[in-house]
Amino acid sequence: MKSEWFDPHKSFLSLKIAWGTVLILATMSISSAVMIVFNSELKPDLSYSGFNHFISVFRFPLAIAALIIPVVALLAANHRSEQTKEQIKVTNSQNIFSNYYKHMEEFTKYLLPRVDKEVDLRFAHSKFFPDSSLGDYAISSKLVSLLSELGNVAKEVLEQYPIDFNQSLDIELKKKYYVLIHEVYSFIYRDRDAYIKHITHTRRDDGYEGSYLFESISLIRHTLTAIKITEEACKFSSEYVSPVKELNLKFQDLNKVYIYKRTGDRASFVYEQNKDEQTFEEANENFMDILRKAVTVS
Template identity: 30%
Template sequence: MASKKLATQMSTKRPQKESSKKRLWKHMDAETTLLESSAFRWTVRIFGYTAMLYAAIVVLNTGPSGHEPLSPEYLNELVASLKSPALIAGISLPLLGLIASHLRSIQTKVQIETQQQQNTFSNYLAHRGQFNEFMQEEEPLKNISTISKWTLYGLLFPKAEDGNFEISPTLVSLFQSLPKRIENLRHDLESAKYNNRSMQAQIEKKIKDMEWDLREFTHADFSCDLNKEMFLCIQDKRIEKQIACIGALYECANFHSAQLEDSLLWEIQEKYVYCKTTISPQSMRERLLIWISNAAFPKGLQPESEGEREQELKGKLLYENRCKGGNDREIVIIDEIAEVIKDNFDEEQLHTINRILPPVINIYLNNANTSALEHKRELDDQRQDGNTSES
């Protein structure tokens, strides 16, 4: 109980001591008036009391002058004796002037800082408003990401509230590093084949690393709903999504002023185009291989009848042909189909494949094979004629 009382007494005494210190000395700030300033008050007190005390001592120690009180002689003598106390009091005047000047400088500094803060906040609101208008009009992330525009704004301009509207250094570093990373990816894609998965892990890692960095700013979903067996096709789609993200980030970062160079964006897009040019032929052959394999040799849940599988394969092949500029009568992907069949199926499997392929495809394949045989015979005849002439 005694300890509790002691603690209570100490807790009640501390605020009193603190408040007494505050009453004893008050620091100057922008809200303090000159008369409220402790420096002003104590200067007046020290020099005023000192001068009054000195004057009292002088008056008390001054003997009778022999002049009548209030006579000119008496007053002159009194004034002469009080010069020193008046001098002491006068010394306080320049000090009081310095204190007043210092207080005015503090108030001016606070006013300038307040004005700067207001200007910074006004610029911040104006910048946000322009970004909002840009996002509503342009919609650069449409069909790419559902990230909030204000979340994106905070990621792109992390110091905007402080009046610094420079884009994130992380984004600048990302853009500067992409050309070399994309070039390394292209080298791996050149070594990748549609029917060889030896480079799969290496390609997957590099694409995922770039997606991770892009996801930091866009929160984009790079997943693909394609068949997992179509590895190159999936990577092709992911590269397309990355190209779209890069373009959107570039537009958002440069909506107010050009902070990312155009040449850097062009270099990145050029590298991505090289990747697309490299992977597209292989990804198409991969699709053809999987479609033909699933139609001729079904696995799991597939259409029961061979006719249904043939119709499904026909639709896919003709759609791919139209994407490459052909039509139902002109098959422009016949060389790729022939290459896929030749490289991946043996003689026994060819009978099943020929039966499942659409008639128009078989006709083109037969014509291609006939042309190849005739070309081979011509080459053989030319060799024989050459050997005969030499002999």
């Protein structure tokens, strides 16, 4: 039966369908009884045979009248069922509401010592778990997709490595990944000014600042930082599995790529004796070797 006919917020006796059903059946019973009376030659007889004859004559209208009780009972049972469904719905809604705030509270406690003070934790929760208010605590599929895309940076940098080491990083490749980095940060920071410090570029004065090597290293460092910060929050979910499959690099790996030649300066002797000389060409080869290993392992 249609749910709109059985408003769970009303009592059974105030339902139109209940009174309508009783009225229809009663009308049918009385009408049929009146028709029988006017179309039959009946005489009063108060003996037992008269009463038996009454039951026999008015069997049809009495049968219709008798239907009122089971039909009304059926309607009442259906109304109780609708009320039970409404109670379950309200209870579930209250549980979802309670669990939502508990989840947000625990998320806030988890992240508070792990992220910058500029992070709006409630905002981050709404971005990481967009359907949590509905009881779905899965991490945003868009965020997982963005992290997966960022994980391809080492592979793409290696694939486009130029023969001329002095060439700059491809502008489209750079634009693609910095757009992804900004999008990922937008899940945890409300304002761009709060995370821009993580994408600052260190200036070099050795003439290699615009080279493919150092632009790539800078891009990968910024990518690693964005992934690290974001996945720190993602790990709050015990079901989270990192989608980053193509970025088996660490900041320590990138520290092995540098350009250095000993100067013989006594002031830096202690520092220099623990550091190998490395030319620009050797640094490029070293970096390419690191990228190959990272992509192969993945």
